[in-house]
Amino acid sequence: MKPDKKKNFFPWKLYQWVALRYSLVSVVVLSVFLFAVYKKFPFSQGPVLVSFSDLLLLMVSSFAIAGLLFLLFVSRAIAPIETLIRKTRRLRKAPFDQDILETRPYISSGPGEWSDLEKNINKLGKAFRRKTIRLSREKTELRAIIGAVSDAIIAVDTDGEIMFYNSEMAIMFGLVDLDDNTKKLNDIIFSEDVLENLEKVFTKGHPRRFEVSLMVGDANEPTAFWVSITPLKRKNDQSLYGAVTVFHSLSAIKAADKMKTELVGNVSHELRTPLTAVKGYVGVLIEDLKDGRQEGHLEFLGIIQRNVDRLIELVTSMLDLSDLESGQELNMVPVQLGRLTEHVLEQFPSRSREIEVKIEVEQMTGDELKLEQVIRNLVQNAIRYVPEDKRIRIKWGLGPKGDIILSVKDEGPGIQKKHKDRLFERFYRVDESRSSHQGGRGIGLSLVKHIVQKHGGYVEVESEEGSGSDFICHFPATLLVLGSQPSQAKRLDSSVTPLS
Structure with missing residues (x-):
């Protein structure tokens, strides 16, 4: 902090008061000298000749004595006042985090009113500094709390x-x-x-x-x-x-209430539909057995079995989601990605789609059962929406940043932009009628998202309406097993793996 300039401290009123006294003192001193001259040279004894130089010397001497008295008064009275003014102004202008008082006293530490006044100002300044620092700290803390x-x-x-x-x-x-x-x-x-x-x-x-x-x-x-x-x-x-x-x-609360309502409604619907079918066909079987009829029973039992399998799959998926959300630990082991992908594709023998598989990364660390669910759900989702004459491409590779990428790309109808933000929500389906007809439950992509996130990665989708969709799972580069990246990309069995 820069010190105040001298002119800022000039006490004009005090100097006027001192100048007036100086004039009075000068008159008194001059009168005393004249009186002394009169006593030494009484006029009653006749005229006394006093030279002009003597009178001039007399006047200068009187004013000099008065001036010395004036300077003495200034040094003893005005200088301490200037010091106190300087301190009080620094007290008013000083920032909260700076020391506002000089380390040494300007006024003598001995007895006297000026010294006592300076000591009190010093104490006041120190107390003021402590309070301002505390207030500044509390203000900063309050701003941080309110901002957070x-x-x-x-x-x-x-x-x-x-x-x-x-x-x-x-x-x-x-x-x-x-x-x-x-x-x-x-x-x-x-x-x-x-x-x-x-x-x-x-x-x-x-x-x-x-x-x-x-x-x-x-x-x-x-x-x-x-x-x-x-x-x-x-x-x-x-x-x-x-x-x-x-x-x-209340947006989050309202959204949670809405999601809870939708979840209950969707779960109720998904459970009620197969249970209604099972109940209906069981009732038919009971009536036929009472009447001794056996035609069509094998078909009825097949329908019951498919609906029971659907219920088991739904409950299993819901439990898997619940386990992932509750912090279930993964069983991390080295996974052969080519063999795992081939094993998943063997589960779709009745599908007449061509699926091309490209393996550029042979091995990664992960939960093999969970990764199998990821591949199966993505392939199942692609098969559900891709026409029979279109192709599905599966690729394991490395991204630009070294992360492991699983891409499942199809040549289906694509996804409208309005659906992308909700695509990975539970029970959300882009085409409700088609998903219901083909057995879609709207839970597979949500499960994919949670599994990939549990591995430390994320999922994204690139799609435009009419141009197909590409579901891309990104896994951290730290999961890559050293030496698992082949020198050249290779494919499973052939460039095209038919599922028929």
Whole structure:
């Protein structure tokens, strides 16, 4: 911190006061000298001749003596005052994190009012510094806490003027680009419910909590908020000077409730459909056995078996998802990717699709049973949507960053952009009628996503309507077994592996 310039401390009023006394002292000294001359040379004894030089010397001597007295007074009175002024100004201008007092005293540490005054100012400055540092630290901590809160927070005074807001409030309600004319809450929030409840808080002085829907950001639909308004009161007289409003988004809660409702509905539907079929055919079998008829029983039992298998597969998939979400540990072992892929394809003997398999990475570390589920679900999903005359391509390779990639690409109808964000949700199906007809449950891709994430990777889909889809699973490069990458890419059996 730069010291104040000398001119900033010049005490004009004090100097005027001293100059007046200096003039009076000079007159008194001159009078004393004249009186001394009069006593030495009494005029009653006749005229006394005093030379001009003697008078001039007399006047200069008197003013010199008065000047010395003036300088002595300045050094003893005005200089300490300048020091105290300097200290008080530094006390007023000093930043919170700087020492505002000199280490050595400017005024003598001995007895005297000036020394006592300086000591008291020093104590005041040190106490002020401690308090300002504490306030600065508390302010920084409070800003960090408010900034870390995921809720939108804003404070206004009793006139509705904005006092402060956190970063979440700025992002959610677009306060980043506020101009100088936007200073009130009703300039950014137009909800009558919020403004009316805020006015009630100012009137009654009690907190209020309520739910409201507001348009925020670029959202096309209103967002539900739980709003809490708390009055701000002064500590000394409890007078109201403002209020803090907290906007807690209910989007996650609403989405969870909606997902729970959809999950219950989908599970109920998936369970009810095969159970209804099983119950119906069992009833037919019972009636036929009572009447002694046996025609078609083998077909009925086959239908019952398929529906029971469907139930078992559904329950197994749900349990697998639940285990993954609850933190189930993987059985990590070296996995032969070519052999595993071939084993999965052998499970689809009745499908008349051509599946091309390309292996560029022979081995990785992973849970073999879970990786088998990934391949099976992706191939099953591709077969379900790809026409019989189209091809499916499976590839194990390395990505640009060295990660292991599993790609299952088809020549199907592709996926519309609106479906991509929800494609890996449980029970979500792009084509509801076709999935139901071909046995799709809408849980396979969700299981794929969780298994890949459990291995430390992620899943993405590249697709355009009418151009097919490419489901790409990325696994970390750390799972690659050293020496497992062949010098040249090779294929299983041949360039095309027919499933027929």
